[in-house]
Amino acid sequence: MSAVSSHVVVGPAPAAAGQPLLQIRGVETFYGKIQALKGVDMDVHEGEIVTLIGANGAGKSTLMMTICGNPRARAGQILFRGEDIAQMPTHAIMTREIAQSPEGRRIFGRMTVLENLQMGTTLVGQEHFDEDLRRVFDLFPRLKERTSQRGGTLSGGEQQMLAIARALMGRPKLLLLDEPSLGLAPIIVKQIFDVIRELNRTEGLTVFLVEQNAFHALRLAHRGYVMVNGRITMTGTGRELLSREEVRSAYLEGGHH
Structure with a gap:
């Protein structure tokens, strides 16, 4: 598995180059005895759109739900503005200017x-x-x-x-979007992604996007991460990941437009 270390942003730079708004460090999540997340590390800076792509069942939605406290991380830290929210109840997390649009609406x-x-x-x-x-x-x-x-x-x-x-x-301050394109016609997907882009551009809204539609997600995002079987295997700018052969063959074949 290869990794991209570059975090250069394509398009508008993050508003804060210092401390990220969201930091995920060594997060492990289990369903019973089955480990779904295996030491996940990720940053989302203020003013960025960051996307997480991966195949169905890779653990993307589990990470999104773990950020919101259900299920709880069994190990690791989830820092929002420097405060560890990993063990907080969901209702307390959602009072911290975090909002989620969950999978399945x-x-x-x-x-x-x-x-x-x-x-x-x-x-x-x-x-x-x-x-x-x-x-x-x-x-x-x-x-x-x-x-x-x-x-x-x-x-x-x-x-x-x-x-x-x-x-x-x-x-x-942080909008979590879980599979917003799922089951929708391409024209509707474009409308929704245009709105996300506009909110980020005009209001500086920070967005963390979990998405199976890798083509649209990577075109939209400043940076992206690839998840395989509960681990982050690649990271880079949206443009970098779109151009990588292993990403194209795994997630972009089948004619996304």
């Missing part, structure tokens, strides 16, 4: 679009609700048209937009 199907968005403000309160509502409707105009529609009746793409918008209503 998990919106509230019986609630309206507006009620789902209100749920996103649970930890930050309603003080900026109107302002933040306008912001997410500007990002996702489709949601504005469906304000009073129940979440469960939306299309898959609209549900994904709602899941991301709900996360943004919590005013996060």
Whole structure:
């Protein structure tokens, strides 16, 4: 297994070249006796989009869930702004300006679009609700048209937009996105990735993206990591990883456009 040591950023440089916003050090996670993560090290600097790619079952979503405290890391550190959150309960982690849009969307199907968005403000309160509502409707105009529609009746793409918008209503400094393109038409995927790029460019939002669609993810990200069987095997800029033959053959064959 080869590794790329370069961390040069393609596109806008991170806002802070010093301490990363998120540092993962030696993290090990188990499901019972089965070890899913095997000493994972990773950094996400403020103002970056960082993506984690890998095959289905590599451990990508497990890492995302471990950051959020469920399951707990059995070993290692997860530092957010220098504070180790690895052993904190999930509700305490989510009060630290971290928001997640989970795999499978998990919106509230019986609630309206507006009620789902209100749920996103649970930890930050309603003080900026109107302002933040306008912001997410500007990002996702489709949601504005469906304000009073129940979440469960939306299309898959609209549900994904709602899941991301709900996360943004919590005013996060770090947005965790788990498989946002899963099961969606290419045109919807492009719209969603364009919004992520725009949020990063205009607001400096830091994004950690777990994604099976390696082509789109590496084009979007400043830096990327490759995970195989619970271990990080490669890292580099998005452009570097896109150009590596082993990445192309493993993750980009099959005509991603």
